[in-house]
Amino acid sequence: MKIKWIILEVALIMGFFLGCSWKKNANIKETAVSTNEVSSDDANYENYLNGTEKVSVKDVYQENTDFVLREIFEIDEYYDIYEFSSCIIDAMDLRDDTKKTKLTYEYVDCGCDGEKELMVIIDVPGAWAEGCQILYIVKNIEGKLCVLYLTERANNSYTVVTEKGYVWKSGKKSANVVNYTCGYLDDNVNYHFYYGFNYYLNMDSFINEYFEMTGNEIDAYSADWQDVQVVAYYLSDKREFNQDDFLYSYSLYDKNGNLDFSVYDDDSIYKKTFKECGIKTYTEEEIEVYLNTKKQIIGLDEDIIEK
Secondary structure: OHHHHHHHHHHHHHHHHHOOOOOOOOOEOOOOEEOOOOOOOOHHHHHHHOOOOOEEOOOOEEOOOOOOHHHHOOOOOEEOHHHHHHHHHHOOOOEOOOOOEEEEEEEEOHHHOOOOEEEEEEEEOEOOOOOEEEEEEEEEEOOEEEEEEEEEEOOOEEEEEOOOOEEEEEEEEEOOEEEEEEEEEOOOOOEEEEEEEEEEOOHHHHHHHHHHHHOOOOOOOOOOOOOOEEEEEEOOOOOOOOHHHOEEEEEOEOOOOOEOHHHHOOOOHHHHHHHHOOOOEOOHHHHHHHHHHHHHHHOOOOOOOOO
8 A cells, every 4th residue: 555655656756847737638629719800920939829839938927727737738848729728627627527628819019019919719518507717828938839818717806808919807796795896017017016905796795805904984874874885995016915905985876876975975984984983985086086096007008908
């Protein structure tokens, strides 16, 4: 029994150092299909799509995935589209091997500099829900193809990369809290975080999280507060937050679905209560000023932002 465990341990260690086996996954559909009408005259991209050109994974920026690229690839090696896809698929825990994995692609113009990049989507069928999609962007740098950005679109979240390289993501933090983030990819396919927010669909969901940070109290269950919605904006993509990192805004709609502007008056119960609890609130116009400043800091052009 001890020998079996030693053999298994050695196999695992060898697998770690050797990275992906490069064996093509038999469930990959042979041809990548375009999903938009944008084209490129770069033969290197076409050759990669045909399986005759390889990419480097040495400088990839990875986010929002359940696997680590450096654990499934040999960083100094090069991979064709099928080798790359096979390594990704084999790293997915709950994939459904009875179904075919689709490869699709489209051309994007990160940074709007007129030079096209290739975005490939690996549509991995799952044994759960609808599976997930891996999106990655390849750039031709002086004749060498490099994967520079990779992210995941799963069944509990949604990620969009537009033709201009604007990136936005949305997903549920909990039953009544939605998270949204956005940023953009510049002409070198470097990702720049713009802003994010947590949207609390009712006051109770906000209080549950806010209590953990401050211990202050608001009666979220009273008739005055139960329909109040809060949006907590943040301008940093750091992992740990405290109350001072957020720009809080709140709203209340009447029975006809119209916004009640009286809740923003200085003498309103809402304005007073937030202030008493140490929660500084902002109007949408004030938050827009912060967003415009952040946009200038990261060099985000208005034309790139998806409307």
